Amino acid sequence: DSGVTQTPKHLITATGQRVTLRCSPRSGDLSVYWYQQSLDQGLQFLIQYYNGEERAKGNILERFSAQQFPDLHSELNLSSLELGDSALYFCASSVDAEEKLFFGSGTQLSVL
Amino acid sequence: AQKITQTQPGMFVQEKEAVTLDCTYDTSDQSYGLFWYKQPSSGEMIFLIYQGSYDEQNATEGRYSLNFQKARKSANLVISASQLGDSAMYFCAMRELPFYNQGGKLIFGQGTELSVKP
Numbered sequence: 001d002s003g004v005t006q007t008p009k010h011l012i013t014a015t016g017q018r019v020t021l022r023c024s025p026r027s028g029d030l031s032v033y034w035y036q037q038s039l040d041q042g043l044q045f046l047i048q049y050y051n052g053e054e055r056a057k058g059n060i061l062e063r064f065s066a067q068q069f070p071d072l073h074s075e076l077n078l079s080s081l082e083l084g085d086s087a088l089y090f091c092a093s094s095v096d097a098e099e100k101l102f103f104g105s106g107t108q109l110s111v112l
Numbered sequence: 113a114q115k116i117t118q119t120q121p122g123m124f125v126q127e128k129e130a131v132t133l134d135c136t137y138d139t140s141d142q143s144y145g146l147f148w149y150k151q152p153s154s155g156e157m158i159f160l161i162y163q164g165s166y167d168e169q170n171a172t173e174g175r176y177s178l179n180f181q182k183a184r185k186s187a188n189l190v191i192s193a194s195q196l197g198d199s200a201m202y203f204c205a206m207r208e209l210p211f212y213n214q215g216g217k218l219i220f221g222q223g224t225e226l227s228v229k230p
Contacts, residue, residue, distance in 0.1 A: 042220060101218055103149070
């Protein structure tokens with residue numbers, strides 16, 4: 001168990017809908033990262049937050065947004081969902097002074 | 113730009129034998145970190161081992177060791193005494209340092225699927 005908690009584990013929704021994925025980092029970790037894993041794109045970095053502030057942005061669509069709350073949990077919001085958004089979404093956390101990222105078990109999103 | 117290349121889409125190894133998974137990387141930075149993660153069929157990403165670019169010794173974690181050849185820009189993962197539970201997808205990843213400039217994100221390779229035969 002990595003200590004990173006993601007909910008829900010599975011999400012099935014329809015095109016055009018909006019969903020929210022939730023992540024609780026390991027205790028003491030200030031940095032949260034979101035990744036998307038799909039068969040064609042592999043593991044793609046989406047966005048990183050550090051202590052509530054956006055630190056880095058990757059290949060995140062404008063339809064997607066994220067935030068990190070004062071208690072350090074993070075949410076990834078996906079809107080106007082398309083079939084191609086179906087993927088495994090990972091959250092990871094780290095103490096920024098260390099090198100290791102620890103991943104949650106992921107949220108499998110299926111857009112039908 | 114950073115790039116990670118894993119040229120072996122799939123590999124087979126006999127149980128109890130050692131196996132090497134290849135990883136080459138490209139970066140213009142002098143400071144960086146290299147990681148290996150394991151993803152079993154259940155989907156979670158499990159951290160295996162880390163090597164910093166300035167570490168003089170190759171990293172080891174139990175049955176895992178990282179064969180780091182800086183001049184060749186390679187960071188191969190060696191698994192000794194393979195077990196059936198080692199069957200999984202393995203990802204090599206890199207992070208440029210100092211992290212506060214890059215945000216600390218990891219760039220991943222495409223992965224190598226390892227199958228351990230009994």
